[in-house]
Amino acid sequence: MISQKAKYALRALLVLADLKTDSISIAEMAEQHRMPRKFLEQILLDLKHAGLVQSRRGVAGGYSLLKPADTITFGQVLRLIDGPLAPLPCLSRVAYRRCEDCHDEASCRIRRVFGHVANATRAILDQTTIADAQADPERVGRILGGIQGAA
Structure with a gap:
């Protein structure tokens, strides 16, 4: 959230x-x-x-x-204000931290599932700009469709 x-x-x-x-x-x-x-x-x-x-x-x-609206992404703003987007500290690209209760990241099934969530979230937020939301609110749905189609 x-x-x-x-x-x-x-x-x-x-x-x-x-x-x-x-x-x-x-x-x-x-x-x-x-x-x-x-x-x-x-x-x-x-x-x-x-x-x-x-x-x-x-x-x-x-x-x-100061910057054009088509160069400001939702991901950029969320990272600036809220910090890393990752749902688990072991998935963060900028603030990585091993989970205290984890014995083996490579075999962690929870990490694997949330890794998919984090990647999909990053893909959408890093491709959606202020201009996209301003001009075409349905673009997010098309971005998501493209991500799901490529998976």
Whole structure:
């Protein structure tokens, strides 16, 4: 399950991708899209430090995307906000840790099943961009169909 913070981060990026103006203030985004302002401030700061969004000061200031929406993946955002996507520590690519109760990873049936889950999850999240969700919500289904067809 993704955190509420990750969900707000994805929503904020979708709002920024949909902008018809140059930028939007945190106050406007929070009010118009029913997100807690203080939480949104923290999230946008994290996204700014990661180089995904930019901010501009002043009356016409606010936040906007720094990178194109078609280059920002759901997987990238989830890893930034929530950390590794792996359901087990022994499956993480960036934060690998052997399970304390495991005697043999190679023969672990639980790891094998969740390995398939992790690979499918990564494939979908790393191929689905903010632009995909913005323009074509059904793209995720087509990505999943392509993954299942290739398996």
